[in-house]
Amino acid sequence: MNKGIFLAPVLLAAGALRAQEPTDALRFSQTFPGATARQQAIGGAMGSLGGDYGATFVNPAGLGFYRTGDFVFTPSFHWGDTKADYLGRTEKSKEQRFDFSSIGVVLGHAQGKRGERGSAFTLGFSTQADFRSELRYLGRNRQSSYSQRFLEELQRSGVRDGSAAYLYPTGSSLAINTFWLDPVKDGSGAVTGFATNSPIATGLIQEQYIRSRGGIYEAAVGGGEQVTSKWFVGGTLGIPFLYYDRKATFTEADATTDTSNRFDFAEYRENLNTSGVGINVRLGAIYKPTEFWRLGLSFQSPTLYKLTDRYSYELTTNTEHYEGEWTDYSKDYNDGKENEFRYRLVTPLKVTGSVSFVIRETQDVSKQRGFITADAEFVHYPMMKYLTDNDAETDDSGNQPYLDELNRAIRNAYHSAFNFRVGGELKFTTWMVRAGAAYYGNPYKEVNGGTGHRLNLSGGLGYRDKGYFIDLTYVHSLQKDINAPYRLAGSPYPIASTNRMQGNVALTVGVKF
Numbered sequence: 001m002n003k004g005i006f007l008a009p010v011l012l013a014a015g016a017l018r019a020q021e022p023t024d025a026l027r028f029s030q031t032f033p034g035a036t037a038r039q040q041a042i043g044g045a046m047g048s049l050g051g052d053y054g055a056t057f058v059n060p061a062g063l064g065f066y067r068t069g070d071f072v073f074t075p076s077f078h079w080g081d082t083k084a085d086y087l088g089r090t091e092k093s094k095e096q097r098f099d100f101s102s103i104g105v106v107l108g109h110a111q112g113k114r115g116e117r118g119s120a121f122t123l124g125f126s127t128q129a130d131f132r133s134e135l136r137y138l139g140r141n142r143q144s145s146y147s148q149r150f151l152e153e154l155q156r157s158g159v160r161d162g163s164a165a166y167l168y169p170t171g172s173s174l175a176i177n178t179f180w181l182d183p184v185k186d187g188s189g190a191v192t193g194f195a196t197n198s199p200i201a202t203g204l205i206q207e208q209y210i211r212s213r214g215g216i217y218e219a220a221v222g223g224g225e226q227v228t229s230k231w232f233v234g235g236t237l238g239i240p241f242l243y244y245d246r247k248a249t250f251t252e253a254d255a256t257t258d259t260s261n262r263f264d265f266a267e268y269r270e271n272l273n274t275s276g277v278g279i280n281v282r283l284g285a286i287y288k289p290t291e292f293w294r295l296g297l298s299f300q301s302p303t304l305y306k307l308t309d310r311y312s313y314e315l316t317t318n319t320e321h322y323e324g325e326w327t328d329y330s331k332d333y334n335d336g337k338e339n340e341f342r343y344r345l346v347t348p349l350k351v352t353g354s355v356s357f358v359i360r361e362t363q364d365v366s367k368q369r370g371f372i373t374a375d376a377e378f379v380h381y382p383m384m385k386y387l388t389d390n391d392a393e394t395d396d397s398g399n400q401p402y403l404d405e406l407n408r409a410i411r412n413a414y415h416s417a418f419n420f421r422v423g424g425e426l427k428f429t430t431w432m433v434r435a436g437a438a439y440y441g442n443p444y445k446e447v448n449g450g451t452g453h454r455l456n457l458s459g460g461l462g463y464r465d466k467g468y469f470i471d472l473t474y475v476h477s478l479q480k481d482i483n484a485p486y487r488l489a490g491s492p493y494p495i496a497s498t499n500r501m502q503g504n505v506a507l508t509v510g511v512k513f
Contacts, residue, residue, distance in 0.1 A: 022410045024274075025384040026443060027131065028242060028305065029347040031216060032456075033058050033421075035102040035126040036074055037471035037508035041460030042423025043436025047354025047375040048286050048296030050232065053104050053510075056122050056220050058352065058375070059284035059298035060234030063224025066108025066120035072510040074101040078130070080502035084483070087139025087206070087494055095134050101506055102126040111226075119225035122236070129216040131244050135483060137496045138207035144493050145198035146206070146252050146268065149486045150175040160191045169333030170313045178317035178326040180266050197262045197319055203255035208485045208496070214243040214274075222282070232286040237279070240303060244274040250485050264318040271338075276307035278347075286354075296354035296375075302383060303347040312338045342389040343403070352377045359426075370426040377421070381414040381443045417441035423458070432462035434473070451497065454479040467512045477502040 034040040039054030046058040053072045055062030079096035104124020111117040150172040154164055165176045175181040176194070183191045198204055222236025253265040284298030318325040331337060356373040386403040423436025435458065442452035460473030479500045487493055 022384075022406065022413050025345060025347075025386065025410055026381065026414065027244070028129075028216070028345060029379075029381065029384055030440070030443075031128040032438075032440070033128075034475075034506070035104070035124075036072055037076075037101075037460060037473040037506040038425075038434065038462060040475050040504070040506050041434035041436055041458050041462075041471070041473040042373060042425060043421040043438040043456065043458055045354065045373045045375040045421035045423045045436060045438075047284075047298055047352045047373075048294040048356040049354075049371065049373050050224075050286060050294070053102070053106055053122065053124065054126075055224070055234075056104065056106075056124060056222060056236055057126055057128070057218070057238075057282070059286065059296050059354065060122075060222045060224050060236045060282055061232040061284040061286040061296065061298070063106065063108070063120040063122055063222070063234050064118055064226040064232035064286070066106055066224075067110040067118040068108050069120075069513045070106040070108070070510055071104075071513070072106075072124075072508055073103050074506055074508040075099070076101045076504055076506040078132075078502060078504050080133075080477075080500060082133065082135055082498055082500045084135060084137035084496045084498045086137035086208075086496040087141055089137070089139040091137045093134045093136045095132065097132060099130065100127065102508075116229070117226040119223065121223040123221050125217065125219050127215055128218045128240060131212050131214040133210075133212050133500070135210045135496075135498065136208070137483075137498075138205065139494070140203050140255055141206050141494055142200065142203045144488060144491050145196055145200050145204055146250055146486045147175055147180050147196040147198050147266070148488055148491060150181060151194055151196060152489055154181075154194050160193060164194070166333060170311070170330045170339060173333070174268075174313060174315035174328045174330065175266075175317070177328045178266070178315050179319045179323040180315070180317040197317075197322070198252060198266070199254060199256070199258075199261050199263055202258070202261075205251075205253045205255050206485065206494070207251045207253075208248070208483070209250075210246060210248045210483075213245045217241045217243075220282075224284075230288045232288075234284055236282045238282065238303070240278045240280065240305075242274065242276050242278065242305060242307065244272075246270070246272045248272075259320050262319050262322040264320050266315065266317040269314040269316075270311070271313075272309065272311045274307055274309050276305050278303040278305035278345075280304070284352075292358050292360065294354075294356040294358065296352070296356075298352045298354075300350040300352075302349050305345040305347070306389060307343055307345055309341045309343075310338045311341075341399075343399070344387040344389055346383065346385040346387065348380045348383040350377055350379050370424060370432075372424040373422070375419075375421040377419040378416065379419065379441075379443075380416045382411045382416065384410050384414070413445060414443045415445045417443045425462075430463055430465045432464070434458075434460045434462065451480045451482055469508075469510045469512070471506075471508040471510075473504075473506045473508075475502075475504040475506070477504065 035054040050062030050065035108120035218240040224234025440454040
């Protein structure tokens with residue numbers, strides 16, 4: 001695997017100065033449709049089916065199938081296990097939580113002299129991405145140290161004097177002031193560089209713990225209409241609210257019992273909060289060539305986010321009898337405040353093609369009906385892009401070179417991917433049985449072994465009678481990914497391989513009016 005795909009070398013030098021990385025752009029660009037339990041049960045495939053509130057966030061042309069109104073509310077419960085393999089050691093972490101998937105109203109009515117055509121207006125809210133997770137891994141490393149990240153920052157900057165102790169308040173300066181890094185001097189006493197006190201050759205016990213919270217919560221307004229007996233069109237305006245909070249602690253400790261090697265441990269703590277709002281548009285059409293077939297095509301524009309990062313770092317280093325234990329804080333270099341950076345982010349466009357086969361009512365006593373449906377979604381991840389915030393109170397023009405390198409790293413790291421969703425339903429009078437699956441493709445250019453993909457398997461039940469409906473769904477999700485505690489341009493660095501299993505139970509309660 002070519003580990004250089006993740007960051008251009010210049011980003012490694014600037015990484016401690018900014019909170020953004022290509023992985024953040026990917027995190028904020030991956031969304032998973034599932035506004036209702038019914039939609040989740042059929043794998044999220046709602047691109048050509050219609051008649052469900054979930055169509056609002058996939059193909060709003062499906063709203064044109066409505067002739068009455070709906071009110072829906074969907075709570076859910078999640079649990080999960082994450083297994084991380086790092087330097088030959090495996091660690092597990094668990095999580096569980098209640099969630100709120102969606103709430104919305106669809107105002108539908110019949111048109112035409114005989115009510116043969118429908119149209120609807122929708123207003124609602126749906127969780128499009130969930131960032132909540134916990135990850136822990138540890139292992140023994142004899143090849144590199146986290147402190148080398150700070151050394152590379154100093155080497156690229158060329159700073160070799162006392163200013164290094166304050167020019168990099170979220171990175172190298174913390175390491176220098178806690179004696180994780182020491183200056184190297186020549187015979188005349190002039191500083192020629194810096195060196196780490198971490199004893200790499202004898203081994204380091206490295207541990208990473210990351211706790212993430214937040215999500216993407218989108219409000220949408222729009223509508224759909226049946227314009228002819230065969231054509232349905234629709235559109236929505238989406239306003240996603242993004243919130244991401246990450247607390248990470250990386251610990252590096254001497255693997256030996258030697259108390260004279262100038263190093264016991266170092267603990268680097270990160271607090272990052274990202275928040276903001278965006279805007280996007282969805283447009284779609286559904287065509288019914290026959291009574292049994294439906295074909296759908298929808299387009300979701302790139303989302304333009306306006307985001308603010310607030311971040312701070314703390315470093316504690318114990319060098320034993322050399323200088324003892326010291327702690328330094330990035331806030332101390334910024335009048336006791338967190339660092340703040342405002343910017344814009346453009347996420348990739350999405351194009352979805354869909355097909356459904358609708359099983360009409362039969363003559364047997366059970367009146368069995370149902371459908372089979374599938375979506376294929378194209379996502380152009382290289383389109384992700386960071387921009388300066390032109391509306392920021394301070395001049396951010398000096399950040400553009402950094403963002404240009406970040407965008408170049410995105411184009412080098414990611415390629416386009418296809419996502420596939422398929423599902424079906426059988427109806428027995430007032431009861432329905434559903435099943436589905438979804439596969440979300442690997443966005444990484446040069447990562448093998450299935451890393452980066454996500455597989456969802458789902459099933460559920462539904463009940464509809466006298467204007468009320470209840471849907472219950474279980475979704476089993478499997479995802480492989482990678483996590484690097486630090487990245488180096490000049491040396492190999494370790495990567496953790498993660499396998500995440502999630503279970504989700506969703507319950508939609510609704511009423512027709």
